[in-house]
Amino acid sequence: MRASVVRNGPTSVIEPIDSIVKVRGISKAYGNVEALRGIDLDFPRGKLTSLLGPSGCGKTTLLKIIAGLIDADAGTVAVEGKTVTRPGPERAFVFQDFALMPWATVIRNVAFGLELRGTRKAEREDIARHYIAEVGLASFEDKYPHELSGGMRQRVGLARALSVKADVLLLDEPFSAVDEQNRRKFQEDLIRLRTNQNKTFIFVTHSIEEAVYISDRIVLLSPRPGRISQIIEPDIDRSGDPERIHRDKHYLDTVDEIWRGLKRYVE
Amino acid sequence: MRASVVRNGPTSVIEPIDSIVKVRGISKAYGNVEALRGIDLDFPRGKLTSLLGPSGCGKTTLLKIIAGLIDADAGTVAVEGKTVTRPGPERAFVFQDFALMPWATVIRNVAFGLELRGTRKAEREDIARHYIAEVGLASFEDKYPHELSGGMRQRVGLARALSVKADVLLLDEPFSAVDEQNRRKFQEDLIRLRTNQNKTFIFVTHSIEEAVYISDRIVLLSPRPGRISQIIEPDIDRSGDPERIHRDKHYLDTVDEIWRGLKRYVE
Amino acid sequence: MATIVRTESEAGGLAPFAGGHAARGWRDQPVMLRLLSVVLFAAIWEIAGRIPVSFAFPTFFDTMVAFFGLLADGSMAKAYLSTLQPLVLGVVLSAFLGVGLGTLCGLWRTGEWLLIPMFIVLQAAPVAAFIPMVTFIYGIGMTAKTLAVMILALPVIVLNTYKAVRNVNESLLVMCRSFLGTRWQTVAKIILPDASPVIFAGLRLGVAAGFVGVVLAELLITPTGIGDLITFHRSRADYAEMYATIGSIIALSTLTLVFLQWVEVRVFRPEKRGA
Amino acid sequence: MPFSAANAGDMRVAFGDLPGIESIQTLAAIERTKERGVNVELIVLNDEDLATQAIVGGQADVGIGAPYTLIQKVGVPIRIFAQISTQRFFPVVNSEFYKTWKDLDGQDVAVQARGSGTEAVMTLMAKNNGIKLGTISYVPGSEVRRNALIQGTLKASIVDAANRRALEAEAPGKFIVLPVENVSASDETVFATADYLKNNAADVDILVEELMKTGREITENPAIAVEFRNKYKLLPDLGAGADAEITEYYKETADAGSLALNGGGAEAAADDFAFFTAAGQIEGDPVSLKVGDFWDVAAIDRAVAKLGKK
Amino acid sequence: MTMLGHRVPMMASLLVWCVVWEIVGRLDLIFLLPPFSAVLAAAVDLVQTASWQSATITTLRAFFFGMALAIVAGIPLGILMGRSKIADDLLGMWVNIFSSAPLSAIVPVLMILFGFGEKTIVAAVFLFAIWIIVLDTRAGVRHISPSLIEMALSYGASRTALYTKIILWAALPEILAGIRLGLIRGVKGVVIGQLLVAIVGYGALFETFSRNFLMAEFWALTIILFGFALVVAELIERAEAKVEYYAGARQ
Ligand SMILES: Nc1ncnc2c1ncn2[C@@H]1O[C@H](COP(=O)(O)OP(=O)(O)OP(=O)(O)O)[C@@H](O)[C@H]1O
């Protein structure tokens, strides 16, 4: 176990063996607010990478550029070698505010991605039911979002992303609207899920503990304009009891180190 | 260092040497929703006590009964031996949603408690200025709430509570609307503040880490109807670097123990 | 209360110029596009006038000429002098009465129970139908017209004020109580300041309604001011003048509302209800 | 745009005011016109100007009113083709305040509408009596003015025969009816565009004949007005109570001879020229104004030829 | 309001006012105000008359045509303005002006453009009702959480799917509110149109009754009309209550 910490300038990107998403020279400004500047980044296949940084540093912007929801001013994003210009079936987004359709039941929400692709109703509901069970919501199929707690709603969002069988899951602070205790539960579930499903996760969060707890790799961004300030690979053994991670020395070291790095940006 | 964990039925309250707030047999129902049932509790003077429990277990209700903002159906609350019937000058509340007047500057907001008591303007602004500095907002006196971040707004709420020189500060999830990194900063500040000011804090939170991190005493409530399920005194040494606490074995043990206790209530 | 009170302004900042939303929309619009929009409107009018759509439909140009003609010969000023009296009087009376009643209803349950349904009915109902009746009781003078203005303006002001007072930020009320505020302090230091933007929005809607009232009074009770200009020019078949008059009252009402909004922004923006 | 010419056999009649008991004759004539196979559609408008405008705009075919001003001013070829009735208006003042025309010098009065016959009468009489009226307000509806007089919110106004009687009945002695000398101008006429008159002569003839016939019948026997009302179910909303009033009204009207028996024509036009020029509503010398500029007498001529002159 | 421990519904106070009316009416203070009971009796008689029935049909037909047009035109226009900045800049000003301007002044102009009778009344209803529908729809579309739209896009929604499956639904609460307010304004429009231009339907009845001082009938008609406006608004409100939960859920 070792916390491999790699400082890098914009050019010295570490090249992992197999990276499914490649970000090259991405810059983005909103009017005269420069959100991102020259981001080069690779996301290894089958891993969970977190983007961490102070508020407003461009995490969401970067994630949406990868998703193809926002166009970058400069630079390219390639997924599986193909340049991204708009959303594609190989990427699925999980939204901070869940983005559930309040007028649709859980099952219709989960099956919505398939509905848009024209999958037949019976078929898509079978798939949806499978993933609803997967995220632990079996028997809630016919409830409406407003009948669920925050944590449960986010599970619906996750099931929806899973059900389109995308390779890359993009999660923008999925837990920030979920209460503390449910969040903790959900984090444990996510760790389990990540090992079961062979997906690539790109995860935005504000929480250092969360990032260290669940990530294979943490990308620290500097305040606006967002640039990569550090890439950290906590390399923590997640095979055992998830609770044990919280006492892992490397876990604690990594959290402290990141906190010390970010503290100066706070207030 | 020892985490003294005391299980108790409703009668076996531990009696600390000097308790400033005494809660006896409090029950409360909203219509046919029973929120609290038979709460007996003592809050030691000069300590920070947290109320922790699953969502909807009646934490806010209990805090507001102590504040005199809600009447209990049965039972009494006594502060300094006097039975509470309504808000009093010896108690001050810090609100989860800050409850700042958007049309008033920081200084007027902080001085508002004194304004209501008829303190002269010059005098109350002096006091307010002192506490604004105390919570680290010096030079923000003439800003309006909307110009501040969540963390800064909550500091204004805290300064307002401090400036009326109440003995007991009641805080209802003061950090839940504050972002993660600012929250962490604020927790550290609060620990410092608590040692400087000789006040009694009663603190409601959802976060186990937060409770363990800052509390002298943690009261765990069971799900609705809220009853006391456990009282824990983490007894952690807070004299040194606040960051060290996160690696304290007792801290981690206590967090895990509470988590294990609460986990069954989650979802 | 079982009944949820909904007023027009509730469309939430969406109703005419209400709320910060529309306010921003109004100001952010690029000048060029707005100019273009005006030019397009004028052009369509001009073309329609030239076809002509009807012999009674003047071109935009003729209308503008007529407008300046009316301005120059003073008949416009004279008409407005007469029209604006009941309008201003009615709106001012409605404002005081309405804010007073609305606050009362917001604070006092019995008053709320007794009065609010009345105003809900009045606001929802087509009261234009009984403006002519006012003539029977109050004749054709200022009183009748002022009353017509008030019939339209009062309900919306009362209901907005009432709603604002009832929906005062609950946590500020609790805060005030926890810091030992008295009833009067709560009203003076929390309720009224917190309600003031919505009350002001209600006043703006009241002014808009007042304009409607005065126009109806002019057309249904007795034409003295702009109503007289309209009917006079219509009877003389001076349609350009008639249109110029109609346009002028709409323009005046719009300008008044924009002005009020500007005032509102100046008065209530310092703290921009962000928190 | 609705410039569409009417189909033969269709006639859209625009009323410039809400029909009241004074409209029984016209309404009955219209019903009879319908009986004779002309498909008449009645359009009731808020204002006489609107009715004229509707004719000019082609949205109605036949208007009712006395559009001298507009004919002169707009130069659109509309022509009056028959007179229905002559004016019978009664300037009424509150006896507490005024007694004679002279007292009205500089005083406020209320009349029906801008450019209406009532206004013309008042201005003409003011001129004849050498006084100048104060502000003239416009209050549509004789009934409304009557009531405002009773309530005391108006002190001087002008009302029609029915309401004059009502005033006398409700507040005897409280009001004085001021004398009106030799006014026999048109109150209501029917008019249409020259094109319409040319292309729909048959329909127009039927209408004119029926107007003349009803006018003559009522003049002979005013009680027949109520029969008309019952037969054709006219003015159903006024209730049975209106019958007495109708009888009274037509008795008086018939006595005064104000229903046109021969459709007016050049004679009526001469009276109107004198009246409206005096009242300032049309310009020019009454003698030199040409009947043909305002009237199309062909239809009355044919009707008189058929029905005989009375 | 509670009385003797029972909750008294707010609208019940209207009954109190009816009693006051009855008393004032019986005292015969103002000739304009007959006792409420007489008004009710008149209402019963009125609804049996042929002229009321035909006036009702005329009025309702004009009202529903006008409303249908306003809804059919207003919602797409509102959506367009909510989605397209250019459309919003071009039209926003006019929509704002017309939504608060004294439209009664324009009613006489309508006649020139639409002729008489039904068409003008329909136009008046349309003109009174549409702007608030446009504004509310626009606001509804603006309020849609961007993430809901991004969600649809990220799952590859086509344009049609975006509008029919997301935008229309998500803006539904505001659209309904707009329609409700539009209906109330439409009722005002139909009456004003009928009073100011062509005297038909209820306008004609109002004029007839008021000019001839048939006060009981006048008030009976007024009550019927008020009742209609309130009932229609209430019905829409019911529909709104059904979707209320997601109005909040979208913040
Ligand atoms: N649509 C937009 N228009 C203008 N500025 C924007 C827009 N979206 C984001 N920004 C700005 O760009 C910067 C980066 O925004 P972004 O949302 O990516 O940050 P973030 O790291 O996700 O912040 P947070 O942690 O608060 O979610 C911020 O300063 C923000 O104000």
Ligand SMILES: Nc1ncnc2c1ncn2[C@@H]1O[C@H](COP(=O)(O)OP(=O)(O)OP(=O)(O)O)[C@@H](O)[C@H]1O
């Ligand atoms: N005013 C009220 N009327 C009716 N029920 C209420 C009211 N306030 C609270 N409750 C109910 O009482 C129970 C306790 O509420 P309370 O707000 O005290 O819980 P809490 O522990 O503070 O919850 P949270 O962690 O979500 O803040 C909940 O089930 C809640 O739904």
Ligand SMILES: [Mg+2]
């Ligand atoms: Mg973000």
Ligand SMILES: [Mg+2]
């Ligand atoms: Mg709570």
